[in-house]
Amino acid sequence: MASEIAVTCENVSKRFSRNLKKSLFYGLRDVFSEFDLRRGENELPPLRESEFWALKNISFELRRGESMALMGSNGSGKTTLLKVLNGLLKPDSGRVQISGQIGALIALGAGFNPLLTGRENIFINGSVLGFSKADIKARFDEIVQFAGLEHAIDAPVRTYSSGMQVRLGFSIATSVEPKVLLIDEVLAVGDFSFRTRCYGRLAKMMDDTAIIFVSHSAQQITRICRSGLLLENGNPVIQDNIANVILEYNRRNSPETKFRVNYDGALELLGAVVDDTALEFGSPITLRFSIQSEEEYKDCFIRILVRKADEELVGEWNSELHGQLFDIPVGESDHEFTIDSLRLHDGIYRISFFVMDNDRVTHLINAGNVSTIESSGHCYGGVAVQF
Amino acid sequence: MKVENTTVVYSAEPSLRHPVRLVSGLIHDLARAKELIWSIFLRDLRAQFRQSILGYFWLLLPPVATAAVWLLLQSQKVLRVETEIPYPLFILIGTTIWISFVNFVNAPLLGFNSGKSVYSKLNVSPEAFVISSILRAVLNTLVRVTILIPVFIWFKFTPPATAFLFPIAAFFFFSIGIAIGILCIPFGSLFTDIGNFLRNFIRLLMYICPVIYPIRKAGWFGELMQKNPFTPGVAWCRDLITTGEMTWALPTIVIGSIGLLLSFVAFVFLRVARPHLIARLGM
Structure with missing residues (x-):
C-alpha cells in the first residue's frame, strides 16, 4: 500500500542572475512584484537581461519511506532546489507542497558561536532547528553521546576540530525524526566510525521519512536512495531508479582522456x-x-x-x-x-x-x-x- | 516531542494575495520563535564580552567620549551653551539618550545581517535575529542609563518624581528608531548604501536635536529643531529626569505610536521580501 505523499513539487522554476548589480536590482524589483496581485503561480516569467534558469520545470512526488537522490554537476541547481523545498527561496513559477515536519541536514551547526561551549551551543543550535529547550534537555545526554564529545562538551566550540563540530551538528539535527528530511552533502565528513553511525541513524529513519539527498558520491547515494533525479543546468535530465540515474550522471561527467x-x-x-x-x-x-x-x-x-x-x-x-x-x-x-x-x-x-x-x-x-x-x-x- | 502534522505550500503566487494568511503566519512564527529569540539574545550577550577584559566599559565609552569633547569646548570657551541644569549633566544625559537611539536604529539591520548564514540555509525566521538584536539594544540602554545615577549623585542633583515616567518616554522615542531600522532591512541587506546613509545621516541629525545644546527658540535653525520629529523624544526623555516639564509628552507619544505601527508594517513587508532577499544574499 502506498504511503502518504510527503513532498509534491510541481513545475518549479527559479531564475538567477550572474551579474551582481543586476541581481540585487532584480531582487528589489521582485520584492515589489509581490504587490502585483494578478500574477499567477503557473505562468513562467520571462528571463531578464543576464539571467538564466537555475531551475526549470522541476516536478516530482515523494512518499514517506521513499528516498530520492538529487544528482548533477556543480551549479546544476541541486542546492537551489533544496532551498526551494525548504521554503527559503520562492519559486518564480510552480509550487511545492510539504506534509509534516521538515528536517534539514544542511549547514550543520548553524548558529554555533565559536566562543561559547559545546553545551551552550547545543541549546542554541537546537532552537535554531525549532526544538524547544525542554526537548533538548530531554535529549541532551543522547546528543552528546552520539557525537562522542563527552570529554569536550564544556570547552568552547572554537577549540573543536571541524569534524567534531559537524559531529555535534549532525547529532543535534538528527535527534528528532522529521517526516521530510533534506540532506545536502554532509555525510562526507567525520571519521569512519562516526559515518557508520550516521548511516545507521538514517537507516532507522528511512521507513517513515521522505528523504531527499544531495551528494556526488555514488557510494553514499546507493546506500540511502532508491530513486534519483539528475539535473543539468537547472533542467531535469532523467528521473528513474537510482542505478539508471547514476549511470546517466557518469556518462555525462566522464573526464577527458x-x-x-x-x-x-x-x-x-x-x-x-x-x-x-x-x-x-x-x-x-x-x-x-x-x-x-x-x-x-x-x-x-x-x-x-x-x-x-x-x-x-x-x-x-x-x-x-x-x-x-x-x-x-x-x-x-x-x-x-x-x-x-x-x-x-x-x-x-x-x-x-x-x-x-x-x-x-x-x-x-x-x-x-x-x-x-x-x-x-x-x-x-x-x-x-x-x- | 510534539510533531507538527501541518502542510506547507511554497508557491510562486504573490504572498500579498492572502494578507490574513500572511499576518497570521508572521504572528505564528514569532510566537514559535520565542525560545530562539531568547537563545540568540543570550548567545550574543554571553559571547559579547567573553573575549574582552573591559567588558561593559565599551558600552559607556561613546556617550562619555562625545560628552567629553563638548565639555572641553565649553570649558575652553570655544562655545557657550546655557542650560537650566549643570552642563556636564545636560550633555551626558543627551548623549546617552541619543547614542541609545542610534543603537536602536542600527540594531535591526545588524541583527538581520548577523543571522544571514543561518536563515539563508535553514528555515529559520530572520525576525528572530532582528528582535534579539533589539533586545540587546534595550539591555545596552539600561546599562547606560544606570550609569547616569552616580553622575546625578556626583552633581548632588535630585531628579523630580516624573523620572518614573522615563521608561515610557524612552519606549515611545526608541520605537520610531526601531521602525526606521526595520524598514531599512529589505534595502539595507541588498545595498550597503543604506547602512552608510543611515550612519552619516544620523550623525548629522544629532545637531538638529537637543542633544548637546537646548532647543533654539528663534531663527530658521530654531524652527528646524522644533519641527524635527526626533526633537520631542530627546527633549521629553531628558525633561522627565531633570526639570519635570511635560511640553513634549504628546508629540513624543504621537510620533512613537506611528513608530509602533510602522514597525509592524515593516515586519510584514520584511516577511514578503524575505525569500527575495535570501535569493540575492548568496550561499
Missing part, C-alpha cells in the same frame, strides 16, 4: 584504445597503444587500472604477473594486451594504464582515463569486482 609521458620526454604515447567499450560480464578486453621512443627499454611491463566512474580504484591487471614482459624499441611501436576475463558488476568504469620500466619504479608512461567502458550482464551484488 589524459596522457602523461615519462619525465625526460624520451617517450611519447601516440594513441591508446580499448577495443570494445561495451563489456559483457566476464568477457575479455584488449588494450592497444602505440609509442614513439627515442631510446630502447628492455623488459618493461604494463599495469592496467580499472576505476569506477567516481574514480574509486577497483582493480589492477599487471602484465608481469602474467609473465608478459615487453621491449620498447627506438622509433614507433604498437603494443597489445588482453585481460582474458573481466568480471565487473553493471556500471561505468574507466581504464587507465602505466608502462613501467624494469626497475619497477619508473613510470615510463602514465595514461589516465584512456577509455570508458560500460559493463552489463551481471546486476547482482553491489561490489564492483566479482570473482
Whole structure:
C-alpha cells in the first residue's frame, strides 16, 4: 500500500542572475512584484537581461519511506532546489507542497558561536532547528553521546576540530525524526566510525521519512536512495531508479582522456584504445597503444587500472604477473594486451594504464582515463569486482 | 516531542494575495520563535564580552567620549551653551539618550545581517535575529542609563518624581528608531548604501536635536529643531529626569505610536521580501 505523499513539487522554476548589480536590482524589483496581485503561480516569467534558469520545470512526488537522490554537476541547481523545498527561496513559477515536519541536514551547526561551549551551543543550535529547550534537555545526554564529545562538551566550540563540530551538528539535527528530511552533502565528513553511525541513524529513519539527498558520491547515494533525479543546468535530465540515474550522471561527467609521458620526454604515447567499450560480464578486453621512443627499454611491463566512474580504484591487471614482459624499441611501436576475463558488476568504469620500466619504479608512461567502458550482464551484488 | 502534522505550500503566487494568511503566519512564527529569540539574545550577550577584559566599559565609552569633547569646548570657551541644569549633566544625559537611539536604529539591520548564514540555509525566521538584536539594544540602554545615577549623585542633583515616567518616554522615542531600522532591512541587506546613509545621516541629525545644546527658540535653525520629529523624544526623555516639564509628552507619544505601527508594517513587508532577499544574499 502506498504511503502518504510527503513532498509534491510541481513545475518549479527559479531564475538567477550572474551579474551582481543586476541581481540585487532584480531582487528589489521582485520584492515589489509581490504587490502585483494578478500574477499567477503557473505562468513562467520571462528571463531578464543576464539571467538564466537555475531551475526549470522541476516536478516530482515523494512518499514517506521513499528516498530520492538529487544528482548533477556543480551549479546544476541541486542546492537551489533544496532551498526551494525548504521554503527559503520562492519559486518564480510552480509550487511545492510539504506534509509534516521538515528536517534539514544542511549547514550543520548553524548558529554555533565559536566562543561559547559545546553545551551552550547545543541549546542554541537546537532552537535554531525549532526544538524547544525542554526537548533538548530531554535529549541532551543522547546528543552528546552520539557525537562522542563527552570529554569536550564544556570547552568552547572554537577549540573543536571541524569534524567534531559537524559531529555535534549532525547529532543535534538528527535527534528528532522529521517526516521530510533534506540532506545536502554532509555525510562526507567525520571519521569512519562516526559515518557508520550516521548511516545507521538514517537507516532507522528511512521507513517513515521522505528523504531527499544531495551528494556526488555514488557510494553514499546507493546506500540511502532508491530513486534519483539528475539535473543539468537547472533542467531535469532523467528521473528513474537510482542505478539508471547514476549511470546517466557518469556518462555525462566522464573526464577527458589524459596522457602523461615519462619525465625526460624520451617517450611519447601516440594513441591508446580499448577495443570494445561495451563489456559483457566476464568477457575479455584488449588494450592497444602505440609509442614513439627515442631510446630502447628492455623488459618493461604494463599495469592496467580499472576505476569506477567516481574514480574509486577497483582493480589492477599487471602484465608481469602474467609473465608478459615487453621491449620498447627506438622509433614507433604498437603494443597489445588482453585481460582474458573481466568480471565487473553493471556500471561505468574507466581504464587507465602505466608502462613501467624494469626497475619497477619508473613510470615510463602514465595514461589516465584512456577509455570508458560500460559493463552489463551481471546486476547482482553491489561490489564492483566479482570473482 | 510534539510533531507538527501541518502542510506547507511554497508557491510562486504573490504572498500579498492572502494578507490574513500572511499576518497570521508572521504572528505564528514569532510566537514559535520565542525560545530562539531568547537563545540568540543570550548567545550574543554571553559571547559579547567573553573575549574582552573591559567588558561593559565599551558600552559607556561613546556617550562619555562625545560628552567629553563638548565639555572641553565649553570649558575652553570655544562655545557657550546655557542650560537650566549643570552642563556636564545636560550633555551626558543627551548623549546617552541619543547614542541609545542610534543603537536602536542600527540594531535591526545588524541583527538581520548577523543571522544571514543561518536563515539563508535553514528555515529559520530572520525576525528572530532582528528582535534579539533589539533586545540587546534595550539591555545596552539600561546599562547606560544606570550609569547616569552616580553622575546625578556626583552633581548632588535630585531628579523630580516624573523620572518614573522615563521608561515610557524612552519606549515611545526608541520605537520610531526601531521602525526606521526595520524598514531599512529589505534595502539595507541588498545595498550597503543604506547602512552608510543611515550612519552619516544620523550623525548629522544629532545637531538638529537637543542633544548637546537646548532647543533654539528663534531663527530658521530654531524652527528646524522644533519641527524635527526626533526633537520631542530627546527633549521629553531628558525633561522627565531633570526639570519635570511635560511640553513634549504628546508629540513624543504621537510620533512613537506611528513608530509602533510602522514597525509592524515593516515586519510584514520584511516577511514578503524575505525569500527575495535570501535569493540575492548568496550561499
